[in-house]
Amino acid sequence: MPLGPVAPDPRGLAKTHKKRSRPPFDCIALLLQGGGALGAYQAGVYEALAEAGLAPDWVAGISIGSINAAIIAGNPPENRVGKLRNFWEAVTHSPLGLNGDLGSLLPRGDAARTFVNQMSAATALTSGAAGFFTPRFPNPWLQPRGTIEATSYYDTTPLRATLEALIDFDRINSGHSDIRLSIGAVNVRSGNLTYFDTTTHTIRPEHVMASGALPPGFPAVEIEGEYFWDGGLVSNTPLQWVAANHPSDTLAFQVDLWNAQGELPRTISEVATRQKEIQYSSRTRAFTDVLKHLTQVRTSVANLLDQLPEEFKQSDDAKFLASIARRRVHNIVHLIYRPSGYEGDSKDYEFSRRSMEDHWRAGYYDAVHTLRHDEILERPTTEAIATFDFAMGGD
Secondary structure, rough: OOOOOEEEEEOOOOOOOOOOOOOOOOOOOOOOOOOOOHHHHHHHHHHHHHOOOOOEEEEEOHHHHHHHHHHHHHHHHHHHHHHHHHHHHHHHHHHHOOOHHHHHOOOHHHHHHHHHHHHHHHHHHHHOOOOOEEEEEOOOOHOOOOOHHHHOOOEEEEHHHHHHHOOOOHHHHOOOOOEEHHHHHHEEEOOOOOOOEOOOOOHHHHHHHOOOOOOOOOOEEEOOOOOEEEHHHHHOOHHHHHHOOOOOEEEEEEEEEEOOOOOOOOOHHHHHHHHHHHHHOOHHHHHHHHHHHHHHHHHHHHHHHHHOOHHHHHHHHHHHHHHOOOOOEEEEEEOOOOOOOOOOOOOHHEEEEEHHHHHHHHHHHHHHHHHOOOOHHOOOOOOOOEEOOOOOEEE
């Protein structure tokens, strides 16, 4: 049932994150970064967007982001949150077998939680994650050279069955889907980042698996005679791909699982954590600044071309400038997971049910808080690109 007008509270925030009508943008894009077990944060963000009626027209993902993206694109709107929940419950477990109310018996302090999380991460390393990956026996060092078993520590065959159970690939590729899907992976031989896109490819489970095939843990995936690894090896954020395709006026929700900003490490464990954060954050803010500059240049070029006499517009230089001139507006809304103090460098492969619920809840409430700021849904007036990053608890 449609909502009535949303009244602001005394601080200028809307009382609810739910909206009645579509924002004035041609495209709503959802951009999902890689980050393994942290990907439940993205599912929580999507749940809040769904409640707000902000159905994406385009979903682009890397690694775990590609799995979430494919689940969203491969299901009707009313089933998407449920299918995301099915996936994340399937691949996570509860330490010591404690589920439901019994999970409250687990320790709650940071030190105890760190210990439990480390046990959970060790379980994933030694036993894998149900419906996702299993360890190879014997290990790759004992496998025949040249076999796929000799190139990775884990077998991702279970993931294919999980994807086929949760995703309607015919829907994705029907040509009538309401969502464009883009999935990033790296060609192992060329080292180039490739995007499998529904405008140019027929997307199948192997494309999704390739995007998340992070070596040396997971094996490369063969697609049409070439082999592909995790797209995060080159760039862990699909913002570049969406920007390079010159989209029309766009409202983009950039959901990052790694924060580029952090504290100076004090221990070797903190060094490992900080290294991952820097390596996989893909410096989203820095690229956003570059994109803002390029958009302003394209707008200025378009304005200048309008002022040229007609005879000058026929020159080769003017024609070239016309090919890059654009008048576009974009709102880029950053939603960045900010880890708790007890999480360490294993947080991306710590597949406990409790952590999954924490990540999902964090994504949901970060998105709710952000969506209460009505300005993110308004077209920019003074700049071609407006960026937003509302940390939870702040304005």
